Amino acid sequence: METLNYRFEHGSRALTAQPQVVGVVGSGNLEVLIEAAELDGACSIEIQTAAVGFGAIWQAVMHDFQQRWQLANARISINDMGATPAVVSLRMDQAVQTMLGDAA
Amino acid sequence: MSRPVSYQEATARERLQQLFDADSFEEFLPPSARVISPHLGQLNAPVAFDDGVAVGRARLNGQTVYTAAQEGGFMGGAVGEVHGAKLVGLLRRAVQDQACAVVLLVESGGVRLHEANAGLIAVSEVMRALLDARAAGVPVIVLVGGANGAFGGMGIVARCANVVIMSEEGRLAMSGPEVIETASGVEEFDARDRALVWRTTGGKHRYLMGDCHSIVADDIAAFRAAAAQAIATLAGQSAALSLSALEAEQQMLEQRLQQFGQLRDPVEIWSTMQIPDAANIPMLDVESFIATASKRRMGA
Numbered sequence: 087m088e089t090l091n092y093r094f095e096h097g098s099r100a101l102t103a104q105p106q107v108v109g110v111v112g113s114g115n116l117e118v119l120i121e122a123a124e125l126d127g128a129c130s131i132e133i134q135t136a137a138v139g140f141g142a143i144w145q146a147v148m149h150d151f152q153q154r155w156q157l158a159n160a161r162i163s164i165n166d167m168g169a170t171p172a173v174v175s176l177r178m179d180q181a182v183q184t185m186l187g188d189a190a
Numbered sequence: 191m192s193r194p195v196s197y198q199e200a201t202a203r204e205r206l207q208q209l210f211d212a213d214s215f216e217e218f219l220p221p222s223a224r225v226i227s228p229h230l231g232q233l234n235a236p237v238a239f240d241d242g243v244a245v246g247r248a249r250l251n252g253q254t255v256y257t258a259a260q261e262g263g264f265m266g267g268a269v270g271e272v273h274g275a276k277l278v279g280l281l282r283r284a285v286q287d288q289a290c291a292v293v294l295l296v297e298s299g300g301v302r303l304h305e306a307n308a309g310l311i312a313v314s315e316v317m318r319a320l321l322d323a324r325a326a327g328v329p330v331i332v333l334v335g336g337a338n339g340a341f342g343g344m345g346i347v348a349r350c351a352n353v354v355i356m357s358e359e360g361r362l363a364m365s366g367p368e369v370i371e372t373a374s375g376v377e378e379f380d381a382r383d384r385a386l387v388w389r390t391t392g393g394k395h396r397y398l399m400g401d402c403h404s405i406v407a408d409d410i411a412a413f414r415a416a417a418a419q420a421i422a423t424l425a426g427q428s429a430a431l432s433l434s435a436l437e438a439e440q441q442m443l444e445q446r447l448q449q450f451g452q453l454r455d456p457v458e459i460w461s462t463m464q465i466p467d468a469a470n471i472p473m474l475d476v477e478s479f480i481a482t483a484s485k486r487r488m489g490a
Binding site: 087105107110111112115117119121134135136163165166167 | 201203220221222224231234235236237238239240261263264
């Protein structure tokens with residue numbers, strides 16, 4: 087297992103709703119827990135992944151995610167079992183869309 | 191009529207959302223509480239924030255029931271220490287609050303072997319809590335329709351319940367196909383023969399053998415209707431397991447062993463039971479199957 091942490095400052099989109107979890111920790115899949123948290127406008131992401139040594143790819147996927155959503159005061163926690171980058175991106179979008187509903 | 195939604199293909203949380211009244215599920219210990227397995231991390235294995243089971247209460251046609259859904263996608267729904275403790279806590283809470291019923295959405299291979307004794311103890315505690323709930327007058331209904339079926343310790347838990355509702359796709363047994371093949375050889379049971387596996391452990395055989403009380407199509411709405419009907423039927427009865435019920439069960443099992451113990455395949459059993467066109471049973475849709483089977487099944 088490997089733990090990765092990312093933090094993106096100065097987001098603009100606030101989350102107010104209840105925490106949401108999407109996805110399942112199964113082979114090639116992941117779960118994404120998204121919560122509102124007081125983080126000085128930042129979005130923090132903590133990843134526990136079974137696939138060790140892919141930090142550079144996670145960095146790129148997380149950067150793209152934050153470019154798309156610009157989340158502020160959001161805490162995202164991920165349990166990953168070897169999902170591909172495309173699956174990770176889709177799950178993370180699903181998490182935000184589930185939380186924001188029509189506002190997404 | 192709306193389009194059927196597959197129970198088998200849904201996740202545990204999707205089942206909870208669609209089986210009960212819209213947005214009525216209220217979760218105890220949600221993923222954000224992060225009550226995770228204390229064992230998997232030590233083994234360098236991935237964890238889930240809900241340890242593979244969601245527990246809480248929800249409404250079914252306006253009536254509050256307590257419920258749990260196991261997620262087969264996470265380690266085959268296997269029961270670890272925390273997972274089992276959540277089920278036990280739910281059953282105890284249902285007794286405390288005198289719930290009208292507990293509905294368990296079982297999908298599990300049994301004990302989570304990574305957690306060894308802690309998992310074994312957890313499953314036995316679930317059995318005890320389930321029987322305590324029944325003794326306290328709270329009926330328990332089990333739904334089995336997930337791809338992982340209900341095996342091992344959770345197969346036993348399912349059969350401790352008042353009512354078991356299955357789809358044909360659901361499976362219910364003690365040892366799984368691979369376990370039987372490994373222990374007794376491929377001549378005894380070929381785990382790769384999927385038709386054989388479903389003939390032996392699937393909903394239709396369980397219904398014919400009297401191990402489940404109703405069989406429904408692989409449709410969440412059908413499970414919902416069957417669960418609601420079971421709750422209504424159980425409302426006027428004692429939920430407790432009685433000595434006479436246990437003795438009747440024992441008698442049924444002895445009769446089964448005597449009548450079918452030498453037979454090699456479920457089709458031979460169905461033929462012995464005088465089921466018309468027994469070889470064609472796996473091909474029938476659920477309505478035709480019930481029409482053929484309901485009067486001739488064991489315990490009918």
